[in-house]
Amino acid sequence: MKVRTLGVLALAALPWSLPAASREMQELQRDVGMLQDQVKALQRSQDEKMAALTDKMTALTVLVQQSLDAAGKANTGVAVIQSGFQQNLKDLENKVVAPVATVNTRIDQMSMDFRTLQQAVSDLTSLISKLQTQMSDLTNAVKVIQTPSAPPPPAGGGTGPAASTETPSIPANTLYESAGRDRTSGKLDLAIDEYQKYLKWYADTPLAPNAQFYIASIHYSQGDYENALHEFDAVLEKYPEDTNNKIPDALYLKGMTLVKMGLRTQGADEFKELLKRFPNHDLARQSCSQLTSMGLKCTVPRAAAPKSSRRKK
Numbered sequence: 332m333k334v335r336t337l338g339v340l341a342l343a344a345l346p347w348s349l350p351a352a353s354r355e356m357q358e359l360q361r362d363v364g365m366l367q368d369q370v371k372a373l374q375r376s377q378d379e380k381m382a383a384l385t386d387k388m389t390a391l392t393v394l395v396q397q398s399l400d401a402a403g404k405a406n407t408g409v410a411v412i413q414s415g416f417q418q419n420l421k422d423l424e425n426k427v428v429a430p431v432a433t434v435n436t437r438i439d440q441m442s443m444d445f446r447t448l449q450q451a452v453s454d455l456t457s458l459i460s461k462l463q464t465q466m467s468d469l470t471n472a473v474k475v476i477q478t479p480s481a482p483p484p485p486a487g488g489g490t491g492p493a494a495s496t497e498t499p500s501i502p503a504n505t506l507y508e509s510a511g512r513d514r515t516s517g518k519l520d521l522a523i524d525e526y527q528k529y530l531k532w533y534a535d536t537p538l539a540p541n542a543q544f545y546i547a548s549i550h551y552s553q554g555d556y557e558n559a560l561h562e563f564d565a566v567l568e569k570y571p572e573d574t575n576n577k578i579p580d581a582l583y584l585k586g587m588t589l590v591k592m593g594l595r596t597q598g599a600d601e602f603k604e605l606l607k608r609f610p611n612h613d614l615a616r617q618s619c620s621q622l623t624s625m626g627l628k629c630t631v632p633r634a635a636a637p638k639s640s641r642r643k644k
Contacts (some may be wrong), residue, residue, distance in 0.1 A: 499532035
């Protein structure tokens with residue numbers, strides 16, 4: 332474009348007197364003038380844009396500087412806050428640690444005092460239990476003393492056992508109730524002895540099956556499964572069903588005893604026997620649950636309405 336412009340200017344410098352001047356030359360000069368105007372306009376536009384860009388760059392530089400200044404102030408504020416927080420934390424630690432240590436010491440001392448008190452209560456409970464046992468023994472001794480002595484044997488003597496070994500020393504109801512109290516209060520060995528005496532002296536009474544059952548259940552609770560199994564068999568074999576309301580309980584606990592002894596098949600047979608003979612009993616569903624837990628199918632069978640009976644404890 333510059334070469335063209337120079338050429339045009341050179342042509343314009345030629346003298347007008349040349350014979351070769353023509354209308355085309357005049358048009359060329361006019362075009363050159365217009366081109367110069369356009370170049371000037373373009374230059375002004377570029378200058379204006381450059382000035383606007385310079386202004387924007389200046390404003391942006393100012394904003395960046397302001398942002399940097401604000402960030403510096405924020406960092407300073409954060410540093411001040413962090414320093415204050417750390418100082419407050421140290422002050423709080425100094426105020427709290429010592430009291431907490433004191434409280435922990437007191438708690439430890441209270442724990443020791445509580446353990447001492449707990450041991451004293453345990454000793455007192457043991458002493459009371461011993462006193463209760465002694466009182467029970469004393470009561471039984473008084474009852475024995477108050478029992479009238481047996482009449483002397485008939486003249487001529489006899490070959491049978493002495494009467495004192497066969498005569499009950501405690502009334503049936505008193506002996507049975509005493510055994511029940513000892514059983515429920517945890518004096519299991521004493522309860523077994525009393526139930527055995529009841530069976531020895533009052534084997535034909537209605538509560539004899541109950542006494543036999545409770546002997547078996549105490550052995551079961553103590554983990555003495557061999558004796559428990561033997562006593563449960565006695566409940567089931569010695570007493571007829573019409574006078575023995577402990578047969579369902581004996582069947583269920585016999586089954587549990589066999590299971591605990593590892594004889595799962597025999598135990599399952601006892602549960603099935605209970606379901607067969609006493610489908611409406613409360614223990615029927617528990618027996619069914621035990622069979623289900625063994626992986627056996629079980630459905631409580633439908634049966635006629637259960638016979639009404641008062642169960643004695």
